[in-house]
Amino acid sequence: MAVRHNTTADLVEIRRVPGTPRSWDLRPLYEPAIFAVVVSAVFFASPPNMQYVLSIGVIYALLATSLGVLFGWSGIYSFGHAAFFGMGAYTTALLREQEWDALVFLVVSGVVAAVAAVLIGVIGLRLGKVEFAMLTMIVGQICYLLTFRVPGLEGDNGIYGVPRGTLLGIDVTGSTTFWIYSVVVVSMVLGVLRRIHLSAFGESLNAVRDDPVKAAAIGLPVRQLRIAAFTLAGGIAGLAGGLFAQQGGIVTPTSLSFTFSGIIIIMSLLGGMARFWGPAIGAIVFQLINALVFANASHANLYLGLILLAVVLVFPSGLLGVLARLLDRYRERRVR
Amino acid sequence: MADVLSTIISGIAFGVPLFLVASGLTLIYGVIGVLNFAHGSMFVVGALIASNVIGPAAPSLLVYVAAVIAGALVVGVLGVVLERTVVRRLYRGDHITMLLATFALMLAIEGGAEMIWGNSPRSTAAPAELGGSISLLGATISVYDLMLVVVGAIIAAGLFLLISKSRFGRAVRAVAQDPTMGEAIGINTRQVMLLVFGLGSALAGLAGAMIAPNVSVSPSLGHAFILQSFAIVIIGGLGSITGSLVAAMLVGIAEAAVVTYFPALTGFTFYILVAVILLVRPRGLLGSARLGRA
Numbered sequence: 001m002a003v004r005h006n007t008t009a010d011l012v013e014i015r016r017v018p019g020t021p022r023s024w025d026l027r028p029l030y031e032p033a034i035f036a037v038v039v040s041a042v043f044f045a046s047p048p049n050m051q052y053v054l055s056i057g058v059i060y061a062l063l064a065t066s067l068g069v070l071f072g073w074s075g076i077y078s079f080g081h082a083a084f085f086g087m088g089a090y091t092t093a094l095l096r097e098q099e100w101d102a103l104v105f106l107v108v109s110g111v112v113a114a115v116a117a118v119l120i121g122v123i124g125l126r127l128g129k130v131e132f133a134m135l136t137m138i139v140g141q142i143c144y145l146l147t148f149r150v151p152g153l154e155g156d157n158g159i160y161g162v163p164r165g166t167l168l169g170i171d172v173t174g175s176t177t178f179w180i181y182s183v184v185v186v187s188m189v190l191g192v193l194r195r196i197h198l199s200a201f202g203e204s205l206n207a208v209r210d211d212p213v214k215a216a217a218i219g220l221p222v223r224q225l226r227i228a229a230f231t232l233a234g235g236i237a238g239l240a241g242g243l244f245a246q247q248g249g250i251v252t253p254t255s256l257s258f259t260f261s262g263i264i265i266i267m268s269l270l271g272g273m274a275r276f277w278g279p280a281i282g283a284i285v286f287q288l289i290n291a292l293v294f295a296n297a298s299h300a301n302l303y304l305g306l307i308l309l310a311v312v313l314v315f316p317s318g319l320l321g322v323l324a325r326l327l328d329r330y331r332e333r334r335v336r
Numbered sequence: 337m338a339d340v341l342s343t344i345i346s347g348i349a350f351g352v353p354l355f356l357v358a359s360g361l362t363l364i365y366g367v368i369g370v371l372n373f374a375h376g377s378m379f380v381v382g383a384l385i386a387s388n389v390i391g392p393a394a395p396s397l398l399v400y401v402a403a404v405i406a407g408a409l410v411v412g413v414l415g416v417v418l419e420r421t422v423v424r425r426l427y428r429g430d431h432i433t434m435l436l437a438t439f440a441l442m443l444a445i446e447g448g449a450e451m452i453w454g455n456s457p458r459s460t461a462a463p464a465e466l467g468g469s470i471s472l473l474g475a476t477i478s479v480y481d482l483m484l485v486v487v488g489a490i491i492a493a494g495l496f497l498l499i500s501k502s503r504f505g506r507a508v509r510a511v512a513q514d515p516t517m518g519e520a521i522g523i524n525t526r527q528v529m530l531l532v533f534g535l536g537s538a539l540a541g542l543a544g545a546m547i548a549p550n551v552s553v554s555p556s557l558g559h560a561f562i563l564q565s566f567a568i569v570i571i572g573g574l575g576s577i578t579g580s581l582v583a584a585m586l587v588g589i590a591e592a593a594v595v596t597y598f599p600a601l602t603g604f605t606f607y608i609l610v611a612v613i614l615l616v617r618p619r620g621l622l623g624s625a626r627l628g629r630a
Contacts, residue, residue, distance in 0.1 A: 077435055079373075123614055129431055130371050131574060134566040135614070141563045142607050258559050262443060269436065302447025308440035312433060313425060 028195035031277070032187040035061075039284060040183055048175075050291065055179055057287035059244050062186045064268040064279035065193060066236035071265075072273035073202060074229040075209030076125075077133040080140025081264050084113040084234040086256030087143065088241025093159040093251040094152070102165040102172055106185065106242040113238020114231050121230035125223060140261050147253040158252030162245045182243055189236065190280065196232070197276050205229050259301065266308045272318025282318060338475035343592045349481035351588025352488030356543035357561065358568040358580040359495060360536030366575035367512045367532045370423055371431075373438040376562025377445035378415060378537045382407035382544025383553045384453050387460040390548070394461035407545025408538045415537025419530050427529075442558070449555040462549035484546065491542075492581055499577065508532060512575075567606040571613045571621055579621055586621075 039061075043054050063085055070076040088109035095105060124135045148155040164173045172181040196202050207215040208225050216222045245251050254260060263286075271282020315322050361375045389403035422441060426434045461467075462480050469478045499505040510518040511528045519525045551557065568587060572579025591605045601608070613621060 071432065075432075077432060079435070079439065123611065127570075127614065128574075130365075130435070131570055133435055134371070134570055135610070138563050138567060138570075138607060138610060141559070142604070145603065259443070262439060265436065265439070300447070301443045302451060305440045305442065305444025305447055309422070309437060309444065312436045312440060313422070316433065 025198060027198065028191045031194060032191040035190065035277070035280065036183050036187040040179070043179060043183075050288075051175065051179070053287050053291040054284070055175070055182060055247060056244070057284045058183055058186045059240050059247060060264075060267060060283040060287060061280035062189060062243070063237055063240040064264060064271070064283040065190060065276075066233045066240065067264050067268045068273055068276070068279040069193070069205075069229055069233040069236070071268065072275075072278070073197065073209065074205040074226060075129070076226060076230060077129055078136040078230075078233070078261075079133050079265070080136035080138070080143075080261050081233070081237055082256050082258075082261040083136075083140040083143040084117060084237035085241040085244070085260075085264075086147075086251075086253075087113045087116055088238030089245040089251045089255050090147070090153065090159070090241075091238070092242040092245040093162045096159070096162045100165070102167045102181065102246065103185070105165070105246065106239050109242030109245075110235045110239035113241065114235030117231045117234025118227065120234075121227040125226045125230065137258070137261070140256065140258060144253055144256045144258065147256060156253060158250050160250040162249050162251065164246045164249070178247065182247065185243065186240075189239065193236065194276055201225075201228075259304075262304065262308070266304060266311070269308070269311050269316075270318055272320035274317055275320045278318050278320045281320065285319065338473065339596070341473060342475040342477055343596050344589055345475075345477050345485060346481050347589030347592030348488070348585055349478075349484040349588070350591055351584040351586075352484045353543040353547045354561075354565055354568050354588060355488060355581055355584035356491065356539045356546075357565040358572070358584055359492075359577050360539035361565055362569050362572070362575055362577060362580050363539075364533055364536040365569075366577075367508055368423070368427070368529050370426060370434045370438065371574075372423075372536070373435065373562070374418070374441035374445055375536070375540055376558035376565070377442050377449070378411050378540040379544040379561055380553070380555055380558040381414065381445065381449060382411045382541030383548045383551075383557060384449060384544075384555070385410050385541070386545035386548040387458050387553050388453070390460050392461075394467075395463050397463045397465045400463040400466070403548075404542065404545040407548075408542035411541025411544070412534045412538030414541075416530060416534040418537075419533040423533060424526075424529075442562075446555050446558060453555065455554065457552035457554040459552050460548045466549075480549065487546065491539075495577065504528075504531070564606050567610045570610055573619060573621060583621060 039054065039058055043051055046054060063081075066084075067078065067081050070078050070081070091109040091112045092105045095108065098105075120136075120139055124132050124139075127135060147153040153159070164178055166172060167181055170177070172178050204215070204220050204225055207218075207220060208222050212222050215225075241255070244255065267283040267286040268279035269282065270286050271280065272278030311318065317324075357375065357379050360378075361372060364370060364372050364375070386403040386407040389406050390399060395403065418441065422437060426437055429437075466480045466483055469476050470482070471477075497505075499508060507518070507523045507528050510521075510523055511525050511532075515525050518528075564587075568580050568583045571587065572581070572583035587606055587609060590609060591602075594601045594605050
């Protein structure tokens with residue numbers, strides 16, 4: 001098979017002429033609803049061990065989408081995204097003594113990660129793309145090392161006993177109630193992200209991704225847009241991290257590690273970075289494959305690497321890209 | 337005074353393997369335009385091979401030299417194979433494809449190394465001739481460190497001569513500047529790129545093999561090391577060998593000084609230096625010096 005290089009032309013897909021009216025666009029409402037209904041249907045039809053896998057999967061769906069904001073929307077390459085997820089998770093874990101509403105933890109986690117992202121973005125986004133990718137990797141590693149150095153973060157033991165708590169007075173500790181809580185939160189945040197994706201701001205990010213020089217020439221504040229995108233992605237990742245801490249009740253350095261940053265990339269790429277729903281779908285599919293195929297396999301890194309290599313070299317547009325190509329072919333045949 | 341001298345020597349010795357890894361990384365980036373995330377894994381493979389050849393007992397000097405050469409050669413060959421099978425497909429792709437593909441290679445090589453050598457860390461002894469320490473101007477200096485400094489100096493000099501004086505070096509610089517033009521005047525661009533990738537990988541393998549007696553070697557050793565060499569490359573400027581030499585020495589000495597005077601900061605020197613350099617000079621210490629101009 002001929003190798004397809006995902007140049008900009010491959011990634012971009014023009015759906016709508018920018019500037020056309022979009023007040024009637026209901027996609028931010030019905031798409032997340034469909035997502036929630038479909039994954040919930042799978043959830044309730046699954047045995048308990050798969051339910052557990054899926055309840056992590058929806059959180060990863062949000063996390064992967066936040067990486068899509070960087071790679072897919074704005075052409076910023078981050079290889080240390082786990083750092084923000086971990087920051088969120090540790091924030092919720094450290095505040096476990098507080099008697100707050102479950103949602104408040106998530107908001108605080110998101111804000112903490114977003115603040116860290118602003119700082120890194122302001123310093124780092126002056127660099128070239130490749131140098132910035134290296135910097136994100138370094139930042140990720142610093143955060144990972146800090147969990148071993150800072151007293152109170154407990155190193156490899158992690159922090160346990162993070163409560164799921166209550167939401168507006170309703171107890172969400174049970175596995176079904178927690179599922180409903182997390183799927184609703186994830187879908188709503190995904191809806192907000194979808195709205196941002198379709199907005200003029202999202203459109204400007206795409207312009208910056210496709211050609212920063214032209215974007216600057218038509219008056220877009222390129223640097224500020226990149227910083228904003230990095231902050232948004234960091235904040236959402238932090239929120240997902242908070243949810244992850246509540247889900248598992250325990251936070252360990254694994255969620256900040258180098259390998260986990262790679263796994264987030266693999267999940268997003270598997271679904272396809274060029275489309276909004278690619279990373280989310282990729283995350284769910286990856287979680288299921290991972291549980292069914294690799295649960296007992298040793299040498300996980302070897303397989304992860306080979307999968308990623310295959311995806312990058314053979315179908316860089318991911319599952320959704322392959323699906324779109326198959327649909328195109330089917331339609332062509334029907335026209336004939 | 338004695339304190340300062342031993343700090344400087346051990347700092348430079350610490351910087352030499354970093355320089356070898358970072359110069360390979362920056363050479364490959366400068367000529368081919370591929371940032372090789374898998375470079376740290378190459379380094380680990382070199383270390384694992386050397387410790388395999390040496391075995392658990394203290395080796396004779398001859399076995400040690402053979403182990404180091406074996407590490408460099410095998411990793412160089414691995415680099416050539418990877419170039420022909422995977423990396424070559426990336427030349428016409430964009431940054432993201434390259435980063436992701438070499439990231440995948442990194443995971444795969446690390447996983448492969450785990451499969452072959454297992455996960456447990458192994459320690460390797462230095463040959464008796466290179467053990468112990470000598471006294472120099474009142475300072476105690478480990479012989480192994482001194483050997484690293486000497487070997488590092490020889491390789492740095494050799495690399496500069498190779499790039500700036502030899503026929504091959506001229507071809508390398510030409511390809512770094514403009515591959516299409518190089519092709520047009522009759523340079524075999526593909527061959528140059530293949531050899532550069534092999535050479536860069538061999539440098540990483542050499543570094544790994546030489547550091548084996550100093551650290552406990554395990555497949556995950558590469559993580560820490562690749563990030564440190566990324567730090568070196570960012571500080572020195574991507575694509576500049578001189579930059580990575582200066583940065584490696586600077587970071588090595590800073591780390592050694594921190595170990596002596598502020599032990600609490602051990603392991604963070606790289607990151608602090610990177611942050612400072614980025615704030616002051618976002619394009620690296622030596623500006624955006626590229627190989628073509630080096």
